[in-house]
Amino acid sequence: MRAPIKLNKAYWPTPLTRLIPSTNNPLTLLDNNISPEQFSQAVSVFKFGTTLKSTRAFRFPLTVKSLSELSNNKPSVILDVGASDGITSSHVMKQLQWKKYFVTDRNIDVYCREYRGTFYFFDSLANCVLIATNKFVIYREYEDAVFPLNIIAKHFFSTMPPEDSEPQKIRLINPAIHSESSDVFVYAYDIFTAWEQEPADLVIAANILNRDYFSDAQILRAIQNLRTALKEGGRLTIIDNRENERSSIFRLEKAMLISEHDINGGTEIKSLVLSLPAA
Numbered sequence: 001m002r003a004p005i006k007l008n009k010a011y012w013p014t015p016l017t018r019l020i021p022s023t024n025n026p027l028t029l030l031d032n033n034i035s036p037e038q039f040s041q042a043v044s045v046f047k048f049g050t051t052l053k054s055t056r057a058f059r060f061p062l063t064v065k066s067l068s069e070l071s072n073n074k075p076s077v078i079l080d081v082g083a084s085d086g087i088t089s090s091h092v093m094k095q096l097q098w099k100k101y102f103v104t105d106r107n108i109d110v111y112c113r114e115y116r117g118t119f120y121f122f123d124s125l126a127n128c129v130l131i132a133t134n135k136f137v138i139y140r141e142y143e144d145a146v147f148p149l150n151i152i153a154k155h156f157f158s159t160m161p162p163e164d165s166e167p168q169k170i171r172l173i174n175p176a177i178h179s180e181s182s183d184v185f186v187y188a189y190d191i192f193t194a195w196e197q198e199p200a201d202l203v204i205a206a207n208i209l210n211r212d213y214f215s216d217a218q219i220l221r222a223i224q225n226l227r228t229a230l231k232e233g234g235r236l237t238i239i240d241n242r243e244n245e246r247s248s249i250f251r252l253e254k255a256m257l258i259s260e261h262d263i264n265g266g267t268e269i270k271s272l273v274l275s276l277p278a279a
């Protein structure tokens with residue numbers, strides 16, 4: 001069971017943070033002068049619904065290497081879904097040939113209000129998703145948490161700050177992305193909806209389509225949308241880093257996704273993807 005209240009590592013001595021559930025400091029996002037690594041660490045603290053925004057640079061090097069070997073060096077259109085702050089996209093950008101790169105995620109902004117030293121973070125629908133002070137970080141998942149953390153967390157989420165001014169909007173996209181090229185496009189895109197921009201030669205879905213986050217029915221719905229986002233002959237790459245790096249690369253042929261290459265045995269949803277009838 002996840003602790004709904006964690007120590008903010010920025011405040012407490014390291015030996016204590018090794019003993020008690022702790023997390024990086026999300027408040028660094030309010031500072032304009034942080035490094036790309038610090039930015040990704042702060043974004044990784046957030047959880048929206050069932051999915052964490054956890055990410056880090058160079059997360060799936062074996063997959064990127066295989067994709068560069070499989071590609072014919074033709075500049076391609078790449079769609080990265082559930083990309084979090086895009087730090088993993090920036091690695092792919094450096095290793096593959098591309099002409100247009102879509103960095104997308106359902107949650108690309110948060111809105112912050114401060115009240116008496118406590119910072120409340122809201123999603124785009126004005127739901128409070130995280131509360132932080134310089135000492136603690138509090139998550140919404142208090143229902144099944146242990147006593148008294150459940151009561152304390154619930155108390156925080158039931159007392160919201162006054163809405164006497166506009167909240168501060170924070171874009172959860174790593175500043176490192178914007179320096180890559182003007183052909184990088186950032187969009188809020190939900191994989192349970194149709195992709196309405198240009199079709200892609202390569203779709204990357206890293207650490208988003210797995211059974212910890214979604215049911216099989218949801219995964220199939222998302223795959224159908226991602227398949228429609230591909231050009232004929234394009235590739236869908238699914239990556240899972242929960243233990244070691246595992247991935248499954250599929251190619252679209254005559255409206256069917258066929259298996260092209262696996263890394264470390266492929267992902268747990270490979271057979272589910274292959275079970276999808278032709279579009």
Ligand SMILES: C[S@@+](CC[C@H](N)C(=O)[O-])C[C@H]1O[C@@H](n2cnc3c(N)ncnc32)[C@H](O)[C@@H]1O
Nearest residue numbers: 051053055082083084105106107190191206207
């Ligand atoms: C664990 S992170 C993976 C980040 C990055 N791809 C990586 O491998 O490091 C999962 C991301 O999926 C996003 N996400 C969750 N549900 C989504 C949905 N329905 N559509 C698009 N993105 C979603 C979350 O906001 C989060 O940023």
